[in-house]
Structure formats: C-alpha cells, structure tokens
Amino acid sequence: MAETIEVSGLRKRYGDVNAVDGVTFSVAEGEFFGILGPNGAGKTTTLEIVEGLRQADEGAVSVLGLPPWPRNPRLLPRIGVQLQASSFFERLTVREQLRTFGSLYGVPARKADAMLETVGLADKADVRVEKLSGGQAQRLSIACALVHDPELVFLDEPTAALDPQARRNLWDVLSAINTEGRTIVLTTHYMDEAEALCDRVAIMDGGRILELGPPAVLVRGLDAPARISIASGLLDAADARQLPGADDVEDDGVSLVISTRDPSAVVAAMAAKDALDGVQIRGATLEDVFLELTGREYRA
Incomplete structure (x- = not known):
C-alpha cells in the first residue's frame, strides 16, 4: 500500500x-x-x-x-x-x-x-x-x-x-x-x-x-500469564495453589484469581472440583503492554 x-x-x-x-x-x-x-x-x-x-x-x-x-x-x-x-x-x-x-x-x-x-x-x-x-x-x-x-x-x-x-x-x-x-x-x-x-x-x-x-x-509478544477469576469461597486459596498449572493465587475476599500460563489445565482441574461458577478468564491486553513499557508510576 x-x-x-x-x-x-x-x-x-x-x-x-x-x-x-x-x-x-x-x-x-x-x-x-x-x-x-x-x-x-x-x-x-x-x-x-x-x-x-x-x-x-x-x-x-x-x-x-x-x-x-x-x-x-x-x-x-x-x-x-x-x-x-x-x-x-x-x-x-x-x-x-x-x-x-x-x-x-x-x-x-x-x-x-x-x-x-x-x-x-x-x-x-x-x-x-x-x-x-x-x-x-x-x-x-x-x-x-x-x-x-x-x-x-x-x-x-x-x-x-x-x-x-x-x-x-x-x-x-x-x-x-x-x-x-x-x-x-x-x-x-x-x-x-x-x-x-x-x-x-x-x-x-x-x-x-x-x-x-x-x-x-x-x-x-508480551507473553503474559492468563488470569482466571472466580468468586471467593468457591475454592480454597490453598487448594487453588495445588492446581496443575497454577503459578500464583490471590484472594481478596471478593474474587479468587489464579495466574497461569496453562489455563486449560487449570480450568479442567477447577471443573473437576465443581468450581467454575461465574468463572472469568482474562488474557493480556494492550494496557498491559503499555504499562510494561512505560511503567506504572503516576505522572501528572
């Protein structure tokens, strides 16, 4: 062109x-x-x-x-x-x-x-x-x-x-x-x-x-992990950390979030525990790329 x-x-x-x-x-x-x-x-x-x-x-x-x-x-x-x-x-x-x-x-x-x-x-x-x-x-x-x-x-x-x-x-x-x-x-x-x-x-x-x-x-190109989110209480945080493919787990009392580079394995394991109600899977976005390149500090 x-x-x-x-x-x-x-x-x-x-x-x-x-x-x-x-x-x-x-x-x-x-x-x-x-x-x-x-x-x-x-x-x-x-x-x-x-x-x-x-x-x-x-x-x-x-x-x-x-x-x-x-x-x-x-x-x-x-x-x-x-x-x-x-x-x-x-x-x-x-x-x-x-x-x-x-x-x-x-x-x-x-x-x-x-x-x-x-x-x-x-x-x-x-x-x-x-x-x-x-x-x-x-x-x-x-x-x-x-x-x-x-x-x-x-x-x-x-x-x-x-x-x-x-x-x-x-x-x-x-x-x-x-x-x-x-x-x-x-x-x-x-x-x-x-x-x-x-x-x-x-x-x-x-x-x-x-x-x-x-x-x-x-x-x-960012190669960022996927984040799988469910409501807190569906799965214990300690159990979530033992799921195959789970890299990191956060639970703030509202949502339990699992970071993983193998989401299919994590989702399959969660399904076996009947813990998929309201599940959300989020991959990287352009905002993640932007923050990775420019930093996260506030600029006036």
Whole structure:
C-alpha cells in the first residue's frame, strides 16, 4: 500500500527537554494508526509537526507526498485536523458553525449539512454550540475536520473527558469514517480505544517510539500469564495453589484469581472440583503492554 505519511529521524527540543527524540514511522493509505503514550511522551508534539503546525529541529516528514512545513497550502484541502481543545464561533448554531467551516474550503451548504448526518448531529442542527454536551461538541469538532472531505484526518484525543456511552458512540463514527477509505491518525490515552479502532499503534515515552505494530501482535509478544477469576469461597486459596498449572493465587475476599500460563489445565482441574461458577478468564491486553513499557508510576 502507498504510504500516506513518512516520518524519519524526527526531533524537537525545548531547552534541555527532548520532546521528540528520533521518531521514525510510516502510515499506509487507508490505515487507522494510533499514537499512545503517557503525559509528556511527545505524542501531541509529533502530531503537530506532521500536521505542519510546528517546525521540527531535525528529521524529514512527508504527508501525501508533500512537506508539511513551512505551512503547505497544497496540503490544507487534503487533510483534516481535530485538536485536543476546539473553539467554536460564539452564538452560532451547529448548522451555521459547520457551514462557516465549509465555506473556508468552498464547500456548498448542502454538502456541509450532509456531514451533520454522518456524525449524528442532524437533530441538533439548530442548537447553538454552547448548548451541546461534551460528546456532541466532539462530534461537531470532527465534522468540522471532515467537512471538506479530506484524504487524511488527524484526531488528538477525540474522546477525552467523554462518558463511556459517548465514547463508544464516537467510536462508531470514527470506524465508519475509516471504512470510507480515509486514513486516520489518532492519539489517545485509552488502550481499549486503540485496540478497538487501530490497525497499528506506536507506543511512545520520553519522545521515543518504544514499540510499533498491530495491537494483537504487541499483546502476544508480551507473553503474559492468563488470569482466571472466580468468586471467593468457591475454592480454597490453598487448594487453588495445588492446581496443575497454577503459578500464583490471590484472594481478596471478593474474587479468587489464579495466574497461569496453562489455563486449560487449570480450568479442567477447577471443573473437576465443581468450581467454575461465574468463572472469568482474562488474557493480556494492550494496557498491559503499555504499562510494561512505560511503567506504572503516576505522572501528572
């Protein structure tokens, strides 16, 4: 597949801080690509350089075959950008807001109105933007990034601060956009979001890419034990430790959890003891990979 984005040896410094430190990656045409990392990892700075909003100190960037910096007017009609924080024109309705954005690209009003249907805001067309909920405002922000039908869309933490229902709803919108053939680059703190949406992810920390690949491949590469959980009291912890294949057992009085690299053997032994009521088996997730690479300490 053709490469929509090519980044090589990207660096950006702020005084003594290497915000981006030798980042290299590519994004294929039609791919849903995620950039993950803790606060201060360099995600947003990397994205802003690729978008042409910030100049790199070193390295090369190609977007749709063109350099994004200095701000390239040939790229602007071909890309859509949704930033972490969006500001709308005051006192305009949703329809007026989107038509205004569309007019900057010569988009007819009828086409702008059709985008409201795409993002599920048709019933809010005559509502003023300050009356929108957080999820609705995020949808409008994405609509503004898409109104001119860009080939490539950048989304910087589009579901931040949304409730679970609004997040899941927005996932459907983003999946539909990608299915239409658009290339999407996403930054997010939510590992379940990246697993659900992204074809590949890059995990960053300290301005560097630590791992890059499909989420399922990264999870398999972790080689983490499975965790089998049942309600406390179904099986004594001492007996659980004697089960074939059991590596570790924890019982907090609510759940008994057995860690194992041979879940089939453990489950078979539990079945023989009639201790499978409400059993749950959890393998490793992208969050486990993320924490293994970036650490578990809190970062403000």
